[in-house]
Amino acid sequence: MMDKITLRGVLLQKRAEFSREERKELDRDIAVGIIDSPLFKNASMLLIYAPLENEINLLPLAHVARKRGLPIAFPRCDKETNTMQFYVLPEGQKLSPGAYGIPEPPEDAPVCVPDERALCVVPALSYDLSGNRIGYGKGYYDRYLSTFPGITVGATYAPMLLKSVPTEAHDLPVDWLFTERGKYHCSETVKSENQPKEKEKVSAPPKNESTPTKGWKPIYERLMNGSRRLGGGIDGALKPLHAPLLLVLCNFVLLLLSRLIDARLLDRNSEFVGIILIQVLIFIIPAILYCKLRGESFAERIRLRTPRLSHIPFLLYLLVVMIAGSLLTSILTGGIRSLEGNFTLYDTFVARTGTPAQTAYAILAYALLPAVGEELTYRSILCSEYEKRGVGVSIIASALLFAMLHFSFAHFLTYFFLGLLLAAAMYTTRSFLAPILLHICYNVFCLFGQPYLSAFYVNAGSNEIFIFCVVVLFLLFAAFAAGEARKIYHLHAKKNISSNYTTALPIKQLPTTLLESMLSPVAAVCLVVWLITSIVNLT
Numbered sequence: 001m002m003d004k005i006t007l008r009g010v011l012l013q014k015r016a017e018f019s020r021e022e023r024k025e026l027d028r029d030i031a032v033g034i035i036d037s038p039l040f041k042n043a044s045m046l047l048i049y050a051p052l053e054n055e056i057n058l059l060p061l062a063h064v065a066r067k068r069g070l071p072i073a074f075p076r077c078d079k080e081t082n083t084m085q086f087y088v089l090p091e092g093q094k095l096s097p098g099a100y101g102i103p104e105p106p107e108d109a110p111v112c113v114p115d116e117r118a119l120c121v122v123p124a125l126s127y128d129l130s131g132n133r134i135g136y137g138k139g140y141y142d143r144y145l146s147t148f149p150g151i152t153v154g155a156t157y158a159p160m161l162l163k164s165v166p167t168e169a170h171d172l173p174v175d176w177l178f179t180e181r182g183k184y185h186c187s188e189t190v191k192s193e194n195q196p197k198e199k200e201k202v203s204a205p206p207k208n209e210s211t212p213t214k215g216w217k218p219i220y221e222r223l224m225n226g227s228r229r230l231g232g233g234i235d236g237a238l239k240p241l242h243a244p245l246l247l248v249l250c251n252f253v254l255l256l257l258s259r260l261i262d263a264r265l266l267d268r269n270s271e272f273v274g275i276i277l278i279q280v281l282i283f284i285i286p287a288i289l290y291c292k293l294r295g296e297s298f299a300e301r302i303r304l305r306t307p308r309l310s311h312i313p314f315l316l317y318l319l320v321v322m323i324a325g326s327l328l329t330s331i332l333t334g335g336i337r338s339l340e341g342n343f344t345l346y347d348t349f350v351a352r353t354g355t356p357a358q359t360a361y362a363i364l365a366y367a368l369l370p371a372v373g374e375e376l377t378y379r380s381i382l383c384s385e386y387e388k389r390g391v392g393v394s395i396i397a398s399a400l401l402f403a404m405l406h407f408s409f410a411h412f413l414t415y416f417f418l419g420l421l422l423a424a425a426m427y428t429t430r431s432f433l434a435p436i437l438l439h440i441c442y443n444v445f446c447l448f449g450q451p452y453l454s455a456f457y458v459n460a461g462s463n464e465i466f467i468f469c470v471v472v473l474f475l476l477f478a479a480f481a482a483g484e485a486r487k488i489y490h491l492h493a494k495k496n497i498s499s500n501y502t503t504a505l506p507i508k509q510l511p512t513t514l515l516e517s518m519l520s521p522v523a524a525v526c527l528v529v530w531l532i533t534s535i536v537n538l539t
Helices: 003-016 018-033 061-066 141-144 218-228 233-239 243-260 261-266 272-296 309-334 356-387 392-402 413-431 433-448 448-460 461-492 507-518 521-538
Strands: 045-047 072-078 083-088 120-122 151-155 176-179 183-184 189-191 199-203
Touching: 003 072, 018 061, 018 151, 018 183, 045 061, 061 072, 072 141, 083 141, 120 141, 120 392, 141 261, 176 461, 218 392, 243 272, 243 356, 243 392, 272 356, 309 433, 309 461, 356 413, 356 433, 356 507, 392 507, 392 521, 413 433, 413 461
Parallel strands: 045 072, 045 120, 120 151, 151 176
Antiparallel strands: 072 083, 176 183, 189 199
């Protein structure tokens, strides 16, 4: 095993190899993990550090803590006594360079008096899973933490996680460790998250962990517990079992109300303007309000990142798979004649093109805005909520609700298929802008590609030849897309970037967890609205 001095040099060099963009993305993932944890939500105050060059930047925690009214404290080192003390940073005041060039609170800042619920974020070069840390060799934190009564948290990048850290008698491990891949209990005897008054042996994960409970029996109890907790503050009013479905129900109701004014819109010259406003009211405004209610930490989880240039082949291949697959599912459920007809939006608004101005408005109203609004809600928000129970659950749940949005038995399978592919695109590229681009291109094809599709169908000479060509196209480009996805995940592995978003969920637990996630009184209302509307649409 390396000695600490040699290990520090190796770790400093390894940390410097991360690009600025990579560090920014990893820092954000770690910060979001801490903010979403019960440790942070139950904290009485936050003790945190100001990052130096290449050090993990967790200052977003301080910003969120300030919004919640928690005291925020930063350390100040005394070189003469080799001791460190935390001081509360008053709102409106700034840190200034102090000992070792580390930003410190002003001299008149009040001394921090931590209690048992205080949360201290401890800086380090790296950790092992026992919470042992490689610091910077001065020992300030070890001396301070020897009398610290609260909870200690460490953070490191997963590729820098060590199997074992050489320790000495005075070294103190942290209670919890966070990486971009998740959080870890660091010892068998840890402080309780809710009432950290004494150390106790942990025999099972806390109730609010994402580890699913086996079997069907506990589902009813947990659903009822979730119903009882509904209400009581922002965090209490938006529980995972209910909050996403409330947003979906809002979309359903607003969409149905829009049908009442459809006839009037079609008689006006401002038809496109009206449809654009309806799209904003149905999807974009509710989605923005939802993110606002869920807090700033949730807004960082919706993957507002641009896809990389290397993702373009994957997205192009997947677009062809979407088009060919939607044709096949439409033929399967409605027959070959289902491919005829004009493009309609939610079986209500009929797209019209003609002049260049009408074409531009049609693209905006029928292709761009629906894609942005639907993907913001059904991929970005819903997947972020449901993925705590497993990525498989989030993909299937979001696809089911997306298919229900269109109120059509005939098109349900098609939209469910599209929802699965759009969610897969988001998780593969780690960006919800990717499914937006795919959705826009797909809508544009539906708007303007119908004549070419009809011509191809006529020239094929028979239904069998046409279907055969579509099947070949689907399988060929599905293979191409899978190959490009493999390259993307290979790049993740090469850079030691985790491709997982939650604790792995065994396949056998997927049906149980999916049912538990979808069952709630709000889901029942959504189902009734969808059934009634879909039946009415048949008549």
